[in-house]
Structures are given as structure tokens and as C-alpha cells.
Amino acid sequence: MTSKNKINEDLANERRKCNFNIEEVTYILDGGKEKTLQRKKIEDVALNGGASVDDIPEEYLSARERYENAIRKSCIYTNIVKNEVLEITGIENYGSPVLRRTGDAFFKDISPFMLHLGMFVPSIIGQCTAEQQATWLPRALDMKIIGAYAQTELGHGTFIRGLETTATYDPETEEFVLHSPTITSYKWWAGGLGRTANHCTVVAQLYTQGKCHGTHLFIVQIRDLETHMPLPGVKVGEIGPRMGFNTADNGFLGFNNYRIPRMNMMMKNAQVLKDGTYVKAARHGKLTYGTMVFVRVTLVGEASFNLAKAVTIAVRYSAVRRQSELRPGSIEPQILDYPTQQHKLFICIATAHAFQLTASWLWNTFTAVQAEMKKGNVDTLPELHALSSCLKALSTSDATAYIEQCRFACGGHGYMLSSNLPFLYAFVVATRTYEGDYTVLLLQTARFLVKAWEQAESGKVVTPTVAYLNRHFTTNGKMIWDNSPEGIIRVFQSVAAGKISLCVRSIRNRITSGMDHEDAWLMTTVQLVNAAEAHCRSVILHTYWNEIVRLTKHSSDNVKTVLNQLVMLYLTYWALERTGDLLRYSTISENDIDLLQRQYEELLVKIRPNAVGLVDAFDIRDEILQSTLGSYDGRVYERLMEEVQKNPLNKEPVDPSFHKYLKPLMKSKI
Ligand SMILES: CCCCCCCC/C=C\CCCCCCCCCCCCCC(=O)SCCNC(=O)CCNC(=O)[C@H](O)C(C)(C)COP(=O)(O)OP(=O)(O)OC[C@H]1O[C@@H](n2cnc3c(N)ncnc32)[C@H](O)[C@@H]1OP(=O)(O)O
Numbered sequence: 001m002t003s004k005n006k007i008n009e010d011l012a013n014e015r016r017k018c019n020f021n022i023e024e025v026t027y028i029l030d031g032g033k034e035k036t037l038q039r040k041k042i043e044d045v046a047l048n049g050g051a052s053v054d055d056i057p058e059e060y061l062s063a064r065e066r067y068e069n070a071i072r073k074s075c076i077y078t079n080i081v082k083n084e085v086l087e088i089t090g091i092e093n094y095g096s097p098v099l100r101r102t103g104d105a106f107f108k109d110i111s112p113f114m115l116h117l118g119m120f121v122p123s124i125i126g127q128c129t130a131e132q133q134a135t136w137l138p139r140a141l142d143m144k145i146i147g148a149y150a151q152t153e154l155g156h157g158t159f160i161r162g163l164e165t166t167a168t169y170d171p172e173t174e175e176f177v178l179h180s181p182t183i184t185s186y187k188w189w190a191g192g193l194g195r196t197a198n199h200c201t202v203v204a205q206l207y208t209q210g211k212c213h214g215t216h217l218f219i220v221q222i223r224d225l226e227t228h229m230p231l232p233g234v235k236v237g238e239i240g241p242r243m244g245f246n247t248a249d250n251g252f253l254g255f256n257n258y259r260i261p262r263m264n265m266m267m268k269n270a271q272v273l274k275d276g277t278y279v280k281a282a283r284h285g286k287l288t289y290g291t292m293v294f295v296r297v298t299l300v301g302e303a304s305f306n307l308a309k310a311v312t313i314a315v316r317y318s319a320v321r322r323q324s325e326l327r328p329g330s331i332e333p334q335i336l337d338y339p340t341q342q343h344k345l346f347i348c349i350a351t352a353h354a355f356q357l358t359a360s361w362l363w364n365t366f367t368a369v370q371a372e373m374k375k376g377n378v379d380t381l382p383e384l385h386a387l388s389s390c391l392k393a394l395s396t397s398d399a400t401a402y403i404e405q406c407r408f409a410c411g412g413h414g415y416m417l418s419s420n421l422p423f424l425y426a427f428v429v430a431t432r433t434y435e436g437d438y439t440v441l442l443l444q445t446a447r448f449l450v451k452a453w454e455q456a457e458s459g460k461v462v463t464p465t466v467a468y469l470n471r472h473f474t475t476n477g478k479m480i481w482d483n484s485p486e487g488i489i490r491v492f493q494s495v496a497a498g499k500i501s502l503c504v505r506s507i508r509n510r511i512t513s514g515m516d517h518e519d520a521w522l523m524t525t526v527q528l529v530n531a532a533e534a535h536c537r538s539v540i541l542h543t544y545w546n547e548i549v550r551l552t553k554h555s556s557d558n559v560k561t562v563l564n565q566l567v568m569l570y571l572t573y574w575a576l577e578r579t580g581d582l583l584r585y586s587t588i589s590e591n592d593i594d595l596l597q598r599q600y601e602e603l604l605v606k607i608r609p610n611a612v613g614l615v616d617a618f619d620i621r622d623e624i625l626q627s628t629l630g631s632y633d634g635r636v637y638e639r640l641m642e643e644v645q646k647n648p649l650n651k652e653p654v655d656p657s658f659h660k661y662l663k664p665l666m667k668s669k670i
């Protein structure tokens with residue numbers, strides 16, 4: 001072995017200590033052995049050329065160079081996907097998360113094509129008729145046209161009904177006239193829109209026969225396909241530097257009475273006939289929001305994957321890093337030996353598992369609801385909307401906090417861009433805002449919960465994810481504390497039920513004392529967000545536990561044990577985090593809390609020898625991790641030094657600014 005591929009001795013020791021079959025855990029996380037093998041095959045093909053890494057890391061480039069480089073790499077990756085990967089996997093895998101994740105080997109930040117594949121294509125699939133799909137989809141999948149998703153405006157992001165862009169139907173020419181009447185009506189934020197896209201999905205207020213029918217979606221060509229010049233009547237550009245997403249060319253867009261053909265309205269859920277008659281086909285008023293629901297569902301898996309990356313980096317680094325001494329004169333311990341470090345990191349491993357298993361479960365729920373909707377049944381949509389809203393909110397918010405925790409766990413080196421932790425943070429923190437802000441989405445879930453509570457109160461049986469509300473009305477008093485996994489989950493459900501009940505009581509009391517419903521709701525929103533968070537927490541705990549029991553039925557004993565330790569750590573961690581709620585809504589005692597704390601500390605000790613094995617089980621290749629601190633071989637210090645050689649500032653021993661500024665300053669007299 002050369003020193004280049006020699007594994008760090010501490011990391012090698014950790015791997016020797018690991019007592020479970022790593023591949024078995026990988027299969028569980030991937031959703032089965034076949035899926036793991038398929039993923040590895042895709043990675044082997046796509047990353048065969050070493051992922052075309054940059055000679056100069058992208059963080060040293062100017063804004064223009066970075067963008068051009070991101071386009072260059074997006075084209076390389078797209079060609080690999082089109083010509084090599086899809087050959088193996090079939091075109092139906094175009095939008096698969098594996099391709100999205102493999103793409104991370106090419107970009108530290110983000111591809112300008114992300115929104116084309118992440119939202120433009122899904123909007124065609126979800127919002128167009130079969131005939132329209134036949135027109136647009138093949139061209140979009142083949143990258144003959146490149147699209148963005150332009151919904152948010154300068155003045156409105158959350159409140160979609162407040163969007164100002166208009167699409168007015170002209171029956172004379174059978175066209176829609178798109179117009180941006182005010183500065184606040186300019187589209188703002190759409191990824192890929194600024195420089196890359198030649199088409200986009202535009203969300204606009206539809207006017208026909210003198211009447212506004214609310215927001216609808218349109219496919220709009222904005223640039224010439226040969227020259228890439230913006231078409232007359234279109235004003236488009238890039239919005240400027242931001243915290244992350246700096247290679248995504250987020251853009252602005254305005255229209256000056258810009259005309260598009262009638263058939264460019266996405267007509268699956270509503271149509272405008274040639275004469276201007278408006279026909280609504282949809283059975284549910286919010287089906288035009290469907291692309292957002294799809295992306296919210298996928299974001300739970302994104303949160304898990306990005307957190308898995310961060311904790312892989314932090315745990316491997318913590319095995320390599322030695323600091324301080326436990327006893328005078330003793331050898332410096334690996335920082336992973338500190339219980340406080342384990343407390344920072346093991347919850348991140350468990351959370352990545354919890355979110356991955358919840359994401360798969362949510363995806364199955366999503367596809368089941370889609371199947372029902374195809375048959376004309378929209379009854380399950382409100383529950384899916386409530387679930388996808390709160391799970392998107394919590395998973396992105398927790399992942400953000402834990403990725404930052406992983407960075408803290410890496411001390412100063414975690415602050416280096418080459419660790420990749422700052423990029424991961426900047427990317428994931430945006431997910432808390434986009435596709436529906438955290439608070440706003442939890443309030444959507446709260447609407448559903450209050451309605452479910454009212455149904456349960458009137459004796460109706462409610463849907464499974466809120467079935468605990470039926471129990472709430474049949475049991476009296478506080479939930480009996482029970483330290484088993486099922487017991488902890490039951491108590492969390494009681495906390496949620498108790499909080500929803502308090503919200504309902506607050507709203508009713510406020511109405512009784514003279515407030516109208518809107519004000520009573522508004523005044524209760526702090527509690528409502530809290531109740532929705534509690535509900536969502538109980539859903540995640542329940543799903544994680546159920547899935548581990550189901551998926552480890554045929555596992556080897558040691559895999560069963562370590563996955564059980566992790567899920568117990570997760571349940572115990574959250575019970576300790578929420579002792580205030582537990583004291584309020586269950587019979588838990590001071591003594592029970594002491595026991596929980598001891599149980600938690602014992603779990604840290606038990607998981608410690610398997611920590612590196614557990615992050616290895618995420619099976620994230622070095623090319624995808626792109627981290628000096630987190631590589632499989634643990635050559636942390638060597639990589640940090642190698643990275644220094646790439647720093648353009650080190651090219652010459654003396655910087656020109658010395659002669660230009662410093663020297664004159666040094667020579668000048670006071
Ligand atoms: C490089 C080459 C690569 C090659 C190959 C690679 C392959 C890559 C493959 C795949 C890529 C995948 C990528 C996955 C990662 C994705 C990354 C994407 C990045 C995304 C960037 C960000 C994009 C955006 O942000 S787009 C803009 C999003 N905007 C929002 O989310 C706005 C949020 N606001 C709202 O949703 C709404 O306004 C609202 C819900 C807050 C309020 O709406 P409203 O006023 O109309 O409604 P009401 O509050 O009055 O409610 C009425 C009623 O309706 C119910 N309701 C509301 N919404 C819904 C819904 N969506 N569905 C169902 N029901 C809904 C609501 O609950 C109410 O019901 P009631 O019964 O209570 O009346």
C-alpha cells in the first residue's frame with residue numbers, strides 16, 4: 001500500500017472493532033439488496049472518470065467562472081446519465097434520487113440543471129394532459145429544452161393566491177398574454193432561470209372572459225433556442241450572490257404583454273377552451289399545488305442524505321482526531337471517546353436513519369394517494385398534504401441543526417470549506433425556507449389536526465396518522481408513563497393530542513369572548529405550530545420504530561442489536577429533550593427521568609464501538625463526500641495539506657499587493 005491509500009491506523013482499528021455486518025445495514029437503508037446493487041452500478045458508471053473533479057476547487061473561482069464551470073460539469077454529467085447510466089437503468093430512472101445524489105460528486109454547490117429535473121419536468125408530468133406531455137416531456141428529458149419553475153415573486157412567496165403576474169386569454173388569437181404589472185410581480189428566485197433556462201413553468205393569475213380564476217401554470221419559452229437571447233417582451237437575469245446555491249443561477253423574470261399559445265397552459269386540472277370558456281376538471285381545489293407536494297415528499301430523503309454525509313465526515317474525523325488528555329501524561333484520546341462528542345454525533349446517525357425510513361414510508365403514501373387520485377378519489381389528499389408539510393418542515397429544520405452540530409464537532413477544521421460541512425449547511429438551511437417556509441407548513445398541518453380533533457370529538461374514527469386522537473377521548477387523565485418504545489411513542493402521541501386540545505380550547509375561548517374565527521386562530525398560532533411539531537415528532541418516532549421492527553425481522557442478531565440501540569437512543573433523546581411536555585401530559589416522575597438519562601448514557605457507550613461502522617454503512621463514496629476530513633482512508637492532515645497546494649494565493653511566494661500597498665504603508669511616516 002502506498003501512503004496515498006493507506007488507511008489511518010485509528011480508523012482501521014475502529015473498523016476492526018465493528019461487530020455487525022455493514023452491508024446488511026446498507027441494504028436496509030437503501031430499501032433492499034437489489035437497490036444497493038443498482039445504486040453501486042450507477043455510481044460505478046457515472047463516476048468512472050473520477051467525477052471530473054476541478055483542478056482549482058470551485059470556491060476559488062469568480063462568480064462567472066463558477067457558473068461556467070457548473071454548466072460544463074452539468075453537461076458532462078448529463079451526457080454520462082443520458083448515454084451510459086440510463087442504458088442500464090431505463091429512462092424511468094431519470095428522476096431517481098440515486099442520480100441526484102451521484103451528481104453531488106460533480107458539484108460542491110448545486111447544478112444549474114437541478115430545477116429543470118427537480119421541478120420543471122415534474123410539473124409537466126403532474127400538471128399537463130397526456131397530449132401536452134407528448135409535446136413537452138421527450139424534449140425536456142432529452143435536454144432539448146431546459147426549464148425552471150417560476151412561481152415566487154419579489155412581493156410574494158408563501159401566499160400563492162397573492163401572486164400578481166397575469167395571464168389573460170385573448171380568444172381572437174387564441175393566446176395568453178403574460179404581464180408583470182408591478183415591480184413586486186417580477187418572478188424572483190427560480191433556480192436555473194437567471195442564465196440557463198430557455199423555458200419555464202410560470203405560475204400566473206388566469207383571466208378569461210373578464211374573470212379571474214386564480215393561479216394556474218403555463219409553459220413559457222423565454223429565450224431563443226439558437227442565440228439564447230431573451231425573447232422580446234421578456235426581461236430575465238440573475239438575482240445575485242446568496243448564502244448558498246451560488247451555482248444555481250437563481251433568477252428574476254418579468255413580462256411585457258408577452259404572448260404564448262393557448263395550449264401552453266398546463267391543462268390537466270383546468271382548461272380554457274378556444275372561445276375562452278373556463279372548465280375546471282379537478283375534484284380538488286389545490287391540485288395545481290401538486291408539484292410542491294411532490295418536492296416536499298422528496299425533501300425528507302434529501303434531509304436524510306445530507307445529514308448522513310455530514311455525520312460520516314464528523315464521525316470519521318472524530319476517530320482520527322486526538323485531543324487533550326484524560327489523565328495526566330496519558331495518551332491523547334480520540335475525540336470520539338468523549339461522551340459529549342458521542343452526544344453530538346450519535347443522534348445525527350439515528351436521525352439520518354429515522355428520516356430515511358420515514359422518507360420511504362412517505363413516498364409509499366404519496367404513490368398510494370396518487371393511485372387513488374387517478375381513480376378520481378381525492379379523499380386522502382388532505383392527510384398527505386398535512387403529512388408532507390410537517391415532515392418537510394421538521395426534517396429540513398432538524399437536518400440543518402444537526403449538520404451545524406457536525407461542523408461544531410469538527411472544531412476549527414470543520415470551518416474549512418474543504419471539509420464540505422459549510423457547503424452542506426448552506427445548501428440544507430435553504431430547504432427550511434424553500435418549497436414552503438417551516439412555520440407556514442406547520443400551520444397547514446395544524447389546520448388538518450384541528451379538523452381531525454373535531455371529528456374525533458364527535459365520535460368519528462379518524463385516519464391512521466391521527467388515530468391517537470380517538471384514544472384521547474376514551475382515556476381519562478394523563479398517559480401512564482412506560483419506558484418501552486411503544487410506551488414512549490404513546491406518550492408522545494398524548495403530548496400531541498394534549499397540545500391540539502389546548503389549541504382548540506384557546507380558539508373556542510377566544511371566540512366566546514368576542515373574537516372572530518380568524519383572529520382567534522391568529523392569536524393561537526404559536527401554540528398551533530407547537531402542536532403540529534409535536535404531532536410530527538410522534539409520527540417520526542412511530543414510523544422509525546415500526547420500520548426498524550419490520551425491516552430487521554430477518555436480520556442477523558448483531559444488526560438487530562445495533563439498529564435497536566440507535567432507535568432506542570432516538571426515542572430516549574427526544575424524551576429527555578421534552579421532559580417538560582412529558583411531565584405535563586404523562587405520569588413520568590423525577591425518578592423515571594433519572595433512569596432515562598442513565599439509559600441514554602449507557603446507549604452512548606454501547607454504540608461507541610460501532611460508530612465508524614454505522615457511518616460506513618451509509619456507503620457514501622469519497623467522490624460524493626468531497627471532504628478533506630471525511631474520506632474513507634482518514635488521511636485528514638495529508639488532505640488538508642494537499643488542498644493548500646491548490647490555493648491560488650500560494651502560487652507565488654510574494655503577493656503583488658505587497659509592493660503595491662503594504663510596502664508603501666510600511667515606509668510611510670506617521
Ligand atoms: C446535472 C444533471 C443531472 C442529470 C440527472 C440528475 C437527475 C436528478 C433527478 C432528480 C432531481 C430531484 C431533485 C430533488 C431535490 C429537489 C431540490 C429542489 C430545489 C427546489 C428549490 C425550491 C423551489 C421552490 O421553492 S418553488 C416555490 C415553493 N413555494 C411554496 O412552497 C409556497 C408555499 N405556500 C403554499 O403552499 C400555499 O400558499 C399555502 C399552502 C401556504 C396557502 O395556500 P392557500 O392560501 O391557497 O390555501 P389556504 O391556506 O387557504 O388553504 C385552503 C385549503 O387548501 C389546503 N391546501 C393547501 N395547499 C395544499 C396542497 N398543496 N395540497 C392539498 N391541499 C392543500 C389547505 O390545507 C386548506 O384546506 P382546508 O381543508 O383546511 O380548507
Ligand SMILES: Cc1cc2nc3c(=O)[nH]c(=O)nc-3n(C[C@H](O)[C@H](O)[C@H](O)COP(=O)(O)OP(=O)(O)OC[C@H]3O[C@@H](n4cnc5c(N)ncnc54)[C@H](O)[C@@H]3O)c2cc1C
Nearest residue numbers: 149150151152156157158189190191430433434435436439
Ligand atoms: C435557495 C432558494 C431557492 C428557491 N428556488 C425557488 C424556485 O426555484 N422557484 C420558486 O418559485 N421559488 C423559489 N424559492 C422561493 C421560496 O419558495 C420562497 O422563498 C419560500 O416559499 C418562502 O416565501 P417568502 O420568501 O415569500 O417568505 P415570506 O412568506 O415572506 O416569509 C417571511 C417570514 O414570514 C413568515 N410568514 C409568512 N406568512 C406567514 C403566515 N401566514 N403565518 C405566519 N408566518 C408567516 C414566515 O414564517 C417567515 O418567517 C427559492 C428560495 C430559496 C431561498
